[in-house]
Amino acid sequence: MTRVVRGLLIITALLVSGSALAQEAGESKPLLIEGKKSLYQRALAKPGAKLVSIPGKGDAAPVTPFTAFYVYSRVEIEGKNWVQVGYDSHGKKGGWIPDQDLIEWNHGLTVSFRDPAGHNRAMLFRDAEQASKLGAGTNGAELDSLYQAAIKDQLPPDSPVVALQPSAYVDIKDDFYLVPIREFKDVFVGPEQGRLLRVSTVPHNAPVEAVATPPATPESGKSLSTGVVFVIDSTLSMAPYISRTKAAVRKIYDRIAKKDPQGNMAFGLVAFRDETTSVEGLEYRTMVFADLQKGSTAKEFFSQVGEVETDKVSNKDFIEDSYAGIKRAIDDISWGDFQARYIILVTDAGAREGNDPLSGTKMGADTLRQLARDNNAAIFVLHLLTPAGADNHASAEKQYKALSLYPGIGDLYYGVKGGAVSEFGRIVDLLTDQLVAQMRRPDTAEPSTQEAGATQDQQLTQLQEKVNKLGYALRMQYLDRPRKGNIPVVFDAWMVDRDPKEPQRKTVDVRVLLTRDQLSELYQMLREVLETAEEGLLSPRNFLDDIKSLAATASRDPERMAGSTRSSGAKNLSDMGFMMEYIEGLPYTGEVMSVSLEDWRNWPAKRQLEFIQRLEEKVSYYRALHDHTDLWVSLDGGPVDGDSVFPVPLEMLP
Incomplete structure (x- = not known):
């Protein structure tokens, strides 16, 4: 290349940069998405991306991985494409990044892989045609052949399959990765409606080369560290059940001490009653009596739980604030490095729902269950079906089955008929024995339906089978914990969001990547809408x-949530004529998007109230999630702050 040509290219770069600077004298705006009038182009920085002030010149500054930029300009210099990026849509530009170091991302949706234990792993295809042909299950024999080749790492260079989901579950909170959705197409997978997704799969940390290591075995590895926290109703009727629970725990400690002194299992205990101001003498709503960090030995555990006693008075009505007990266990128990985390609720009464004035959580079963899942905890419920609570049994069972629902397994609920103490004791012994056995499990074989043991109790058999499946999944996660970087690095691929072999099973969870500040903004905005509506001003x-505007903006461009509703004194997307523009092109939307004004008017008052209640419970969930600083990921490696991120499940948006 001649000096003249090189000089002209440099001058071009300077002119481009100068033009950008000139634009900043006025208010420059990012580039619009093609065909849109108000939505701007956005891009994510790949790990390792660097920022320069002039394309191809000057010192390069490292960029925090996965920073979401607005795109202000694009140029080509010496055959290399450069993108001018900014931190907001109001002209705050950061500099230039090579196009190859960015991922086009015109909304905030990403997906995370579901646990593949017991199922086929998700496949990433070279193009949409192959993904549709093979991933949708229309050619089963060829798909099976490719799947086996991928597992054995024997795919040829021209294979339609470019990568496979890791063999073990990758917890997005521990080994952060993103699978941003770049494009989508509708497709049928068997009889099920699915999506073809064009994605990039990018781990936060650079891939680590595989190092040959022997597989973990009980001989070479430690037992599965297990934390079990009992959340026990300590109201007047519960004294014999508290004593029987203590006896079950003592048996386990004795068993571990005799047969497995190296066993890594600890117990905790949280007691709950009810709201204290309405009834004198209840003393507390919830109280932590034993923390896991001090419950690894019988001496430590029983020195703490000896003071657990039932109250001397009855609460206001039969239902109690069991949800407050669950939330206390999630929030205040030191779960530390326990790989298996179990909460066992023991109660004879239904729970106060989030809309109950006496509720201490303002959360319902769905939002509380999600908070537990965010913290990797499974909830069991032992519901004592005593004669005194007969009128409450059906509604409480519905609550607790929803609360204990575990993805891919089902609910972990057991109703103790008649509430007999002896029957309760038998179930507690069997359940805790099963958890101890899983801690020491000597192999990785899939659980057999025979392992639950012979019993005529169908409800118990079903629960034990579910516990087996859950334990197997956790054990596999432990034995086959992936190294950081095990998520394949693929910057352009297609996948199907359902399993071709099991079309009813989704292979991914859809999430919205939000910063902690953005979640706080969502909390404030949604609360404001609900309060304004309650005052009759909407x-x-x-x-x-307003709700749709907030949900669409959170999914499309979270930075623009402030001022996206009438309740905030601004205009919503519908007022500005942009609602459909925001919704069109989103591969997935939340509940509110399917609700029309006609639907609302045709709903009975009860259904309208239930809809509003779900929104109010999500407000409480946002606050709880915001306060769980241990869940947030700081992509720059620093302490948790407003820029730390969390992939919020789509169903938790309005």
């Missing part, structure tokens, strides 16, 4: 439009 149309 018509049904404007109420729905």
Whole structure:
């Protein structure tokens, strides 16, 4: 290349940069997405991306991985494409990044892989045609052949399959990765409606080369560290059950001490009653009596739980605040490095729902269950079906089955008929024995339906089978913990969001990547909409439009949530004529998007209240998630702050 040509290219770069600077004298805006009037182009920085002030010149500054930029300009210099990026849509530009170091991302949706234990792993295809042909299950024999070749790492260079989901579950909170959705197409997978997704798969840390290491075995590795926290109703009727629970725990400690002194298992205990101001003498709503960190030995555990006693008075009505007990266990128990985390709720009464004035959580079963899942905890419920609570049994069972629902396994609920102490004791012994056995499990074989033991109790058999499956999944995660970087690095591939072999099973969870500040903004905005509606200052149309505007903006461009509703004194997307523009092109949307004004008007008052209640419970979930600083990921490696991120499940958006 001649000096003249090189000089002209440099001058071009300077002119481009100068033009950008000139634009900043006025208010420059990012580039619009093609065909859109208000949505700007955005891009994610790949790990290792660097920022320069002039394309191809000057010192390069490292960029925090996965920073979401707005795109202001694009140029080509010496055959290399450069993108001018900014931190907001109001002209705050950061500099230039090579196009190859960015991932186009025009909304905030990403997916995370579900646990593949017991199922086929998700496959990443070279193009949409192959993904549709093979991933949708229309050619089973060829798909099976490719799958086996991928497992054996024997795919030829021209294979339609470019990568496979890791063999073990990768917890996005421990080994952060992103699978941003770049494009989508509708497709049927068997009889099920699915999506073809064009994605990039990018681990936060650079891939680590595989190092030959012997597989973990009981002889070479430690037992599965297991934390079990009992959340026990300590109201007047519960004294014999508290004593029997203590006896079950003592048996386990004795068994571990005799047969497996190296066993890594600890117990905790949280007691709950009810709201204290309405009834004198209840003393507390919840109390932690034993923490896991001090419950690894019988001496430590029983020195703490000896003071657990039932109250001397009855609460206001039969139901109690068991949800507050669960949340206390999630929030205040030191779960530390326990790989298996179990909460066992023991109660004879239903729970106060989030809309109950006496509720201490303002959360329902769905939002509380999600908070437990965010913290990798499974919830069991032992529901004592005593004669005194007969009128409450059906509604409480519905609550607790929803609370204990575990993805891919089912609910972990058991109703103790008649509430007999002896029967309760038998179930507690069997359940805890099973958890101890899983801690020491000597192999990785899939659980057999025979392992639950012979019993005529169908409910118990089903629960034990579910516990086996859950334990197997956790054991596999432990024995086959992937190294950081095990998520394949693929910057352009297609996948199907359902399993071709099991079309009813989804292979991914859809999430919205939010910063902690953005979640706080969502909390404030949604609360403001609900309060304004409660005051009668919003018509049904404007109420729905505000909620939809907030949900669409959170999914499309979270930075622009402030001022996206009438309740905030601004205009919502519908007012500005942009609602459909925001919704069109989103591969997935939340509950509110399917609710029309006609639907709302046709709903009975009860259904309208239930809809509002779910929104109010999500407000409480946002606050709880915001306060769980241990869940947030700081992509720059620093302490948790407003820029730390968390992939919020899509169903938790409005």
